[in-house]
Amino acid sequence: MSGRPAGQDPADGSSEPQGGTPEVVASQAEVSDAVLAERLRQLSQRIDAEKSVKQSQTVAARERDMTGFGKAMRLSADFIAGVVVGGGLGWAVDKWLGTMPWGMIVLLLLGFCAGVLNVMRTAGLAPQPGETGWQPKDGPPRS
Amino acid sequence: MANDPIHQFQLSTIVPIDVGGLNFSFTNSSLFMVATTVVATGFLAAATSGRGLVPGRMQMVAEQAYEFVAGTLRSAAGTEGMRFFPMVFSLFMFVLVANLIGMVPYFFTITSHIIVTFALAMLVIGTVVGYGFYKHGLHFLGLFVPHGVPTLLVPLVTAIEVISFLSRPISLSVRLFANMMAGHTALKVFAGFIVSMSAAGAVGVAGSVLPLLMTVALTGLEFLVAFLQAYVFTVLTCMYLNDALHPGH
Numbered sequence: 490m491s492g493r494p495a496g497q498d499p500a501d502g503s504s505e506p507q508g509g510t511p512e513v514v515a516s517q518a519e520v521s522d523a524v525l526a527e528r529l530r531q532l533s534q535r536i537d538a539e540k541s542v543k544q545s546q547t548v549a550a551r552e553r554d555m556t557g558f559g560k561a562m563r564l565s566a567d568f569i570a571g572v573v574v575g576g577g578l579g580w581a582v583d584k585w586l587g588t589m590p591w592g593m594i595v596l597l598l599l600g601f602c603a604g605v606l607n608v609m610r611t612a613g614l615a616p617q618p619g620e621t622g623w624q625p626k627d628g629p630p631r632s
Numbered sequence: 633m634a635n636d637p638i639h640q641f642q643l644s645t646i647v648p649i650d651v652g653g654l655n656f657s658f659t660n661s662s663l664f665m666v667a668t669t670v671v672a673t674g675f676l677a678a679a680t681s682g683r684g685l686v687p688g689r690m691q692m693v694a695e696q697a698y699e700f701v702a703g704t705l706r707s708a709a710g711t712e713g714m715r716f717f718p719m720v721f722s723l724f725m726f727v728l729v730a731n732l733i734g735m736v737p738y739f740f741t742i743t744s745h746i747i748v749t750f751a752l753a754m755l756v757i758g759t760v761v762g763y764g765f766y767k768h769g770l771h772f773l774g775l776f777v778p779h780g781v782p783t784l785l786v787p788l789v790t791a792i793e794v795i796s797f798l799s800r801p802i803s804l805s806v807r808l809f810a811n812m813m814a815g816h817t818a819l820k821v822f823a824g825f826i827v828s829m830s831a832a833g834a835v836g837v838a839g840s841v842l843p844l845l846m847t848v849a850l851t852g853l854e855f856l857v858a859f860l861q862a863y864v865f866t867v868l869t870c871m872y873l874n875d876a877l878h879p880g881h
Contacts, residue, residue: 566806567803571803574795599788600795606793617875618778618793
C-alpha cells in the first residue's frame, strides 16, 4: 500500500482530497468501463457459442431419434397427405364450379407434387417453407 | 367377438345425449378423454405439490417432462416460441397419457381414432394460421411464395406450397392415428393366435408359445411407440409454430 502512489487506489481516493483526484477517478471509471465491456463481449460470445452447440446437438438428436419404422411411417404419411389433400381439393372445386374432370386432374397432380415436396422436406433434401440460405446436404440422410 | 382385433376400437354410448337431432352422446371415448385429462392433471398436481428443492421421484418425472417440452420448443421455434408453451405442453401430456392409458388391457385408446387426432392437429394448424395472420398480417402469406423462383413458375409453386401446407394437419393426424391403430391391432391379432392355437390340442399349446413371445415383444414396442408418437407430435407442433412466428425466417 505504501509503495503505490496516492490516489491510484480508489479506496484511498476519498481520504486524500489533494492531487488531481477527479481525473484519476475518471480514468479509473473509464478503465473499469472498458474492462466491463470486454467482459460483457466475452460473455455474450460464450453464450452464443453454447447456444449454437445446443442447436446443432438438438438437430442431430432429432435425426438420430428417427428409427427405420418411424421414418417409413412419417415419409409415407407425408406423401399420402399431399395426394389426399390435392384430390380432395380437386373434388371440391369440381363440385362447386362444375368443371367435372379438370379440377380433379390438375389438383391431384399438384397434390402429388406437394406430397413429393413434403417427403423431401421431411428427409431434409429440400428447404422448409420461407427458409433462405439453405444448403443441400451431401447425400441422403442416415437411416 | 373375443378374437375380433377391430372390436377394441368400437364406440359404445354410455350416456345418450341428443341436441337438436345431433348426437352428443357421452361414449367410452369421451370417458377415456376425461380420464386422460384427470390422470395428467392429477399426476402433475400431485408431483409438484411437494415443491422440494431436491425433487422426489414424481417431481423428477414432472420436471423432466417440462424440461423436455421446453427444450424441444426452444430449439424449434426460438425463445419467442415459449409463449405457446402451455398449449404444447398440454398437447404433449394429453397425447402421451392417452397413449399410455390405451396400453392398459380393456382400456380404450382415444388416439387410435382419426377424428380425435385430426381435432388435435386442427388445433395446432388453427393456432399457426390464426397467430400468423395476427402477428404478420398478409405478410404471413409470404410463406407460400418461395424466393428465387422464376416469375412464370410462381403460381404453380405457390399452389404446390399451399397444398403442402394444407396436408400438414392430415399427415400430423394420420401419423399418430395409424401408429396407434396398427400397433394395437397387431397386438390383438397375435394375442388371438394364442387362443386359437391352444384350441388345437397339445401341439397347438406348445406352438402357441411363439405368438405369446411375439405379443410380449409387441407390448414393449407399443410402449416405445406411445412415447415416440407423443414426441413426434410435439416436435412437429413446434416446427409448425415456428412458421407462424417466423414466416420469412
